[in-house]
Amino acid sequence: MPAIPDVESVKAVLRQVIDPEVGVNIVDLGLIYGIDITPEQVSIRMTMTSPACPMGDMIMSDIDAALDAALPPEIGVVVNLVWEPPWTPEMMNKDARGHFGW
Numbered sequence: 001m002p003a004i005p006d007v008e009s010v011k012a013v014l015r016q017v018i019d020p021e022v023g024v025n026i027v028d029l030g031l032i033y034g035i036d037i038t039p040e041q042v043s044i045r046m047t048m049t050s051p052a053c054p055m056g057d058m059i060m061s062d063i064d065a066a067l068d069a070a071l072p073p074e075i076g077v078v079v080n081l082v083w084e085p086p087w088t089p090e091m092m093n094k095d096a097r098g099h100f101g102w
Helices: 007-014 056-070 094-099
Strands: 032-037 041-046 076-081
Touching (some): 007 056
Parallel strands (some): 041 076
């Protein structure tokens, strides 16, 4: 990954993070709402499939671990969990929908 990553390289790392309840990565599920990058920080705006998601803490830890391993140590990571707009299955990409046979 370059010293200052771009959005696509961050998404590639985030595709390693799987929602264990459904077996699909968080990018293809449509849980990532936005990625902002500065030379000092990667900020991610994301949601969960529901506010009661029992795997939320695990997913957040997996995000931190994946990005910490991929980014230079001087770049911080901030993950902001948001609930607006609420996630719906329509936010999944075609590969994720295909996983479910939709």
